[in-house]
Amino acid sequence: MFNRRQKKRPGHQLTEENRTGLRLSDLRPGETGRIVEVGGSDQFRLRLIEMGLTRNAEIAVDKYAPLLDPMELIVMGYHLSIRAQDAEKIVVKRIDR
Amino acid sequence: MTDNTFNIAIAGNPNCGKTTIFNQLTGAHQRVGNWPGVTVERKSGHYSFADVRFDTIDLPGSYSLSAFSAEEKIVRQYLMDDAPDVVVNVIDASNLERNLFLTTQLIELGRPMVIALNMMDMADEKGLSIDMDTFATLLGAPVVPVVGRTGQGIDLLKEKILRVATDISGKSRQLNIPYARDIESELDKICELFDTTEGDPHFTRWKAIKLLESDRETRNEVRQMKAGNEILSIAEQGVARIESIYNDTGRAVISHARYGFIQGAIRECVTEDLSVASDYSRQIDRILTNRWLGLPIFALFMWIMFKLTYDLGSLPMDWIDAGVVALMQFLSGILPDSMFSSLLVEGMIGGVGAIAVFLPNIFILFFIIAALEDSGYMARVAFIMDRIMHNIGLHGKAFIPMIMGFGCNVPAIMGTRILESRRDRILTILINPFMSCSARLPVYILVAGAFFPEHAATVIFSMYILGVLVAIASGKLFSKTILRGMSKPFVLELPPYQRPTLKSLVLHTWERGYVFIEKMGTVILVGSILVWVLGYFPQEVELERDYSNDKQTIQQVYSQKIDALDLKFQESLENSEQEYHSEMIPYTESKSYQDLEQQYSALKQSILSEQKEALYQVRMEEISEITEQKWIGRIGKFIEPLVAPLGFSWRESVALITGFVAKEIVVSTYGVLFGVGEDVNEENQGVISSLRSSGMTPLVALGFLVFTLLYTPCLATVAAIKRETGTWSYTLFSVVYSVSLAYTLALGINYFGGMFGWFS
Secondary structure, three states: OOOHHHHHHOOEEOOOHOEEEEEEEHHOOOOOOEEEEEEEEEHHHHHHHOOOOOOOEEEEEEEEEOOOOOOOEEEEEEEEEEEHHOOOOOEEEEEEE | OOOEEEEEEEEEOOOOOOOHHHHHHHHHOOEEEEEEOOOEEEEEEEEOOOOOEEEEEEEOOOOOOOOHHHHHHHHHHHHHHHHOOOEEEEEEHHHHHHHHHHHHHHHHHOOEEEEEEEOOOHHHHHHHHOOHHHHHHOOOEEEOOOOOOOOOOOHHHHHHHHHHOOOHHHHHHHOOOOOOOOHHHHHHHHHHHHHHHHOOOHHHHHHHHHHHHHHHHEEEEHHHHOOHHHHHHHHHHHHHHHHHHHOOOHHHHHHHHHHHHHHHHHHHHHHEEOOOOOOHHHHHHHOOOOOOOHHHHHHHHHHHHHHHHHHHHHHHHHHHHHHHHHHHHHHHHHOOHHHHHHHHHHHHHHHHHHHHHHHHHHHEEEEHHHHHHHHHHHHHHHHHHHHHOOOOOOOOOHHHHHHOOOOOHHHHHHHHHHOOHHHHHHHHHHHHHHHHOOHHHHHHHHHHHHHHHOHHHHHHHHHHHHHHHHHHHEEHHHEEEOOOOOOOOEEEOOOOOOOOOOOOOOOOOOHHHHHHHHHHHHHHHHHHHHHHHHHHHHOOOOOOOHHHHHHHHHHHHHHHHHHHHHHHHHHHHHHHHOOOOOOOOOHHHHHHHHHHHHHHHHHHHHHHEEEEHHHHHHHHHHHHHHHHOHHHHHHHOOOOHHHHOOOOOHHHHHHHHOOOOOOOHHHHHHHHOOOEEEEEEEOOHHHHHHHHHOOOOHHHHHHHHHHHHHHHOOOOHHHHHHHHHHOOHHHHHHHHHHHHHHHHHHHHHHHHHHHHOOOO
């Protein structure tokens, strides 16, 4: 069902070079990344951009929920939660500390 | 008068303390309603300052004005169409960057604005210091630091609002958020076209920006204009150019640019002292949403919530119950026996009273929920439970109303307001009645106790489990059929924890509880009267048995018995007196006399109570036959063929019909029907033995239990569904769906059970 909906509204296709890139869902708790590109449906990615997940924004994975989904992020100093399946649509670059 | 009244609107992000500021401004002068057509709360109020009246509206919390959600649409429409004199933008100072995103859009809308920089105490804790003057200059609006919780800074805020409201010239100094040169040139082109073709310069730049964002509502609006198509084609060309330059949608490019402006502003006027920075919420969350502790702590909180709701509520519940009974007794004592007094006492007061006893539970529950919401824990509940609720196609927050359903579906359905999307709300409302509410428990105890005395607890527990399973299955079914695909992505802010203020808890509790009181005065009253009418008419019924004759016979029989006893007593007295020889003590004070007298009075007492019981028995059989003749009994008889396949008799159908008012009424209806009296409780042996001897089998009893669990939610719940979904279609759907499901399952139990010989 989810796939069918995606087909109807393709949303934003990731650019060629980012398609194989590291995803936000690949980061482990405590790791920080820099946002390269946000994919997904128009509504989803615009909501995220409005919430501050803009290109080059720093984003830290704080933890995962007790049942391992969703995940808790820290962006611009506040805490935000999204599902892992959605985090897969966000391409990041790991920042090593 | 109009000169001295201004309209102000409070706008801000969710969790920015907007409502606290609203409460501080208006105090008790507020009203809660709904925005037309949607179940988003509309809070309005007023206050006076310097002899000027300010009508204030608390707009729903929103992160942006992009009109994705119902809340954003409302905010946008209100700001554009209702033209408030001043917009008070509440900003969480401890979370400036994200909060300012909405501010940039409010600036572009161009309404006179005052910025209330809230939660300054928390910003201090985070080590932030803000240069207020620079900040105000950059944003083009006065900035007032406030602490909503304590009321600090509110007077200054009122003063600034007054100054902005009365300053006509202030409107001219409109500030523009600067965009990159290629965007500005597109904006210029569109604005120029607006200026030459449209006389109204209002919102020109705002509309131009929205067109570059491909905003659907603005496009529809522009299409209506004289030069609409021309403007749209220029805008589309602009969007195409921007998209080719930036390789992203116009909307994303503009959002990025807004954040660029915000970051610049923050660099200029905010300094962060990292040495004192602390994120205490994160420390709390290390425990409350901990991988291992998170779920047990949540379960503990839920347990405490239930415990408080029902234990703390039981005391005032008894008072209300006693009060209702006393009132009924008092009124039936002073009123002459008439149709009117029966309607008033049994119909209206009895019916509404049966539901009024739930008021304390409901108020306590709402208070706890308000505390969970205000403290910030509710967002964590969504975080913890999302994985489970996501399976049914729901948001994690939907878990709260589901759990509340075990108590009472009415507050639970009203509690679905915590969900943001209408689709989630409707889905949660539709599956909520399957959560077995406490009113169904007496029925389970009675029927399971009668037919499964060995396994009553198991049977009752499996009813609860069945309810949950049906809710989950229905949820999956609905989210794949009638409510498909409208789900919102899960993007949830976890706001910092806060200590709730008593004032706002009381306000929240009262606002929601009042809705329940209102409903008792309307829907529930009408329903109670209806059931009374069905049970009262026709007034004259023809009874097959002559009950008064039977009663006379009983009276005769027993008075004869007493006469005989009297005679025997006299005889024994005389005999014993003859045998009495002592001269010291008079006979009447002797031991043998006293023994005899004691024996006599004991025997007389037992005969009298036997008589009373026999009369009561007849009276109840009479009531049972009368009920059978009343409309309600006739309806029961009439639909008997319909429920016969389930193995139900007319008694079950009557019990189920009256159970529509409130499910626990099923028990008292059985009491009446079996002639045991209305005053039964679920442990009543009379009803239990009557049930067993009525021809009901354990198999039918099981079907009856399942039917009671699943069929039409009670009247109050139906009313709540209507109120919260706002349409009759979902309400009727809920009724039809649940009745057909109950029927199908009960039929299946009866059919397959009979086939495989269960319980025989």
